[in-house]
Amino acid sequence: MTDVNFSLSVDRPSPARPAPADVPIDMIELLFFAYRDFTSDPDAALAEFGFGRAHHRVLHFVSRNPGLRVTDLLAILSITKQSLARVLKQLVEEDYILQEPGPVDRRERLLFATERGHALALRLMRLQAERIRSALADLPQEGREAARSFLYNMIDPDQRADVAQLIGHNKDQAP
Amino acid sequence: MTDVNFSLSVDRPSPARPAPADVPIDMIELLFFAYRDFTSDPDAALAEFGFGRAHHRVLHFVSRNPGLRVTDLLAILSITKQSLARVLKQLVEEDYILQEPGPVDRRERLLFATERGHALALRLMRLQAERIRSALADLPQEGREAARSFLYNMIDPDQRADVAQLIGHNKDQAP
DNA sequence: AAATTTACGTCAGTCATATTGACTTATTTC
């Protein structure tokens, strides 16, 4: 923080551009702020371990999907092998993730979270879960389903099926 | 892309951890995927200009809030002055943003988008707007409001009022 | 059986975004 001067006294002159009526600017900005704060809790916790957001993402998906292949992880995260390398290596070296050769195809290195790994993943998940729970708390059941559908429909159409499978319980998020 | 091998043949063994019943894991992951794809359209467009996501954020909020102070921008983005410096400097040098001393407090440097700046901001906004519009298309009116409330409630409680003001039209996003 | 493809890893170099810490300048407020 140190140097940042919080205040945001937004009593600015704000003549503001005539927002083109068809552009849902509020949703664009809300998504930005929602995500900014959504990531802030785990980021703070990860700092204790010397990990960053990239470690979180890898650990989360491996913890949730034991036996994930490296290739799958790359597709999920939309990053390159080289980007993954350092992060994954650290997680393996510090005993959060372990790799096992695939039983059927031995070229594969299947990824599993260790107990340590599951524990950290769960801790981080709970932080985000708490924020989500309270954000959904006011909403009626249909509202929660609407929020869920909205997020699902924000995903590229050709990725939705994969995501739905990954998430598992493919309940009601039809296109 | 080059090296990334898309496939995600998620017919993994997936014995999966017993998801603690109170943790809405699906929402955590959906938010991740939604945001990943939400940023992908503008990222691609920005690459043409040699700009990144940071430039987008700065340009967007300046375009939407003419006369914004540097301090306000730092609070909005939750970054430090030093991080902003390079990005802002580039946007000023390449004539997307201009700075004017505050008419009342001359220490301030108020930020305005130029025509060029507004044009680029609008172009990027339209990309994101299109995705949002189609994500909301299936939903009934209450569903759209629910999605909006959900996002709003994801914001840190002590930041909500500022965000609501910034967004302007404080319609129905009550706490 | 040889050739090709695939899964994964790795070396090397680069870029973008962000950080901390320290210091300067101009201006306003007390």
Added chain:
DNA sequence: GAAATAAGTCAATATGACTGACGTAAATTT
């Protein structure tokens, strides 16, 4: 006049991402 504020700047560093090139082992194709 002193203190506080808004902004800018220098320097060093970390993190997450990229491209390109190459190696190795194992599976698949021909």
